[in-house]
Amino acid sequence: MAVRRSWFDAPPSAARLTGSLRDIGYDFPTAVADLVDNSISAGAQRVGVELVFDPNNSYVLIWDDGTGMGPTGLLEALRFGSRREYNRNELGRFGLGLKTGSFSQCRRLTVVSRTAPKQPNIHVRTLDLDFIERVDSWSVLADEESDAVEHAKRILSDGPGTVVAWENLDRVLPDRYAESGWGRRRLSTLAKKTGEHLGMVFHRFITGSHGATPVAISVNGDKLEAWDPFATSERHTQTLPREVFEIESDEGSADIIFTGYVLPPRDQFSSPERFERMSGPLKWNRQQGLYIYRANRLVQFGGWNGLRGIDEHTKLARASIDFDTDLDETFQINVAKMSVVLPATLKNMLERPIHDLCVRADAAYRQAASASEERRKPARTTSAEGVALREIGIALKAAVLESSDLAGFKDALATFKARHPDLSKSLGL
Structure with missing residues (x-):
């Protein structure tokens, strides 16, 4: 009735x-x-x-x-x-x-x-x-x-x-x-x-x-001149292979595209002016992180959305996340289109690629810092040995990206640091 x-x-x-x-x-x-x-x-x-x-x-x-x-x-x-x-x-x-x-x-x-x-x-x-x-x-x-x-x-x-x-x-x-x-x-x-x-x-x-x-x-x-947050026109910018994640929504399944970038350190930019411009409105440290695009329109720039903290050593790491308007509800787009909320399932999917990106960015940062430090030091025979050690450390970090057992590698690294702190520091780990 x-x-x-x-x-x-x-x-x-x-x-x-x-x-x-x-x-x-x-x-x-x-x-x-x-x-x-x-x-x-x-x-x-x-x-x-x-x-x-x-x-x-x-x-x-x-x-x-x-x-x-x-x-x-x-x-x-x-x-x-x-x-x-x-x-x-x-x-x-x-x-x-x-x-x-x-x-x-x-x-x-x-x-x-x-x-x-x-x-x-x-x-x-x-x-x-x-x-x-x-x-x-x-x-x-x-x-x-x-x-x-x-x-x-x-x-x-x-x-x-x-x-x-x-x-x-x-x-x-x-x-x-x-x-x-x-x-x-x-x-x-x-x-x-x-x-x-x-x-x-x-x-x-x-x-x-x-x-x-x-x-x-x-x-x-x-x-207006476009401000590309990833400096893709710079010769030394590293562009990681894009990754596609599938998310379920009320409208069905939809793809989200993640692409990581490691920007060059200052001395590898085409000019000091270009490096300063790429620091962005929030400057280097706060501009690191995720750049989220809805239908090619940037709706959030910088920060890691709670996935990790801001770190000086990863300031060269930036990544794009692209989604279509089918996922507006999933990302909780607000009226002003100024903020989004990453769905919990996507956060879990992003942990590994963000970690890989930050390892690469950390290596690029430390390598540039070591080179700069060596240029400031008076010439001596032991400097070459120090540089070699740091390059070995960078190579070890890069090997993480090829490892299928990330957790095991991290445990081994922690043990190494505990037993050989001085060597670990020399390796830049």
Whole structure:
């Protein structure tokens, strides 16, 4: 017998909910990156970010030359929790990023879009938090006008695309700084940080590697250079064979690809400047570890996700983990696409390849340190013997990688250290 149910609609207060959604956890660069995801999904070949300082009227534009949206598409894009379906490996996920990313930085969001290549029909739709709070309704304003909107229309005068305008930048430029020199410097600093972040997060798209469709990205007119965390263009970078692990999910089984890299020490880089650039925003020690990609988009960079600790001797070790959007639930991707949680089954699978990678990185680090130390020492006959011993130690460590009995080797090594501590130190073990 069917149970009869009754219910009432209880829509949330627009004024209160939009306010709370401003604090999901974005900073300025990650908010911009979430909008660039939408541009790439729209088939854009060019994406631009412009931070325009104008006393008491500054604004930010994120534009692309993608397919654009008509009035219906614009309205759906501005809905909190869009009803649209996402294709496999499309960078969007929850239908919230455009709104939550934007309102984390501003109070007025306008989307300006054009779809027809020959007819300059431009559609303008706006979400204004001040208006929403006043009427307490999920209201979208049509055909609003402002300096930012006029700028957006000029960008779209040549063809289809979309421009997102952020105005009333209360989180970026508080009122007391809106017309000051500090405000101008603030936007300049954010432009630099945003360029660095986008060059890292979308480096595969900028270079067109790993099957990603090439996209040219610029910030304030400056074309971004990709920041490849693995320095694959460097001659002395070691690339380990990739490994494929199968993971079960609600959608069925899916593959995860692990590839380890040992970056060269300073004296083996093509230039000191290149070595410094590859240290990354967190610098060498904290940039070691896992770089996790969702559909070629970097969502986490650096750290070992609890699998091991940060160590000076393994700072040259970095590894990529690639998964498709089929595994979003498994990796617990958050709205801002800034963090993931490695499933327990995958952590178990990764222990061996990460250990192998770190052994190689440790050997490369110690070999470079020994060579540097010997160069600083006055010449003497015993130095050659010391170098030879350390090279033997490195060879022993490398042999671990070929051993099928890793646990047995580690036990033997511990016994050797206990009985011959001085020799063990000379071998670099």
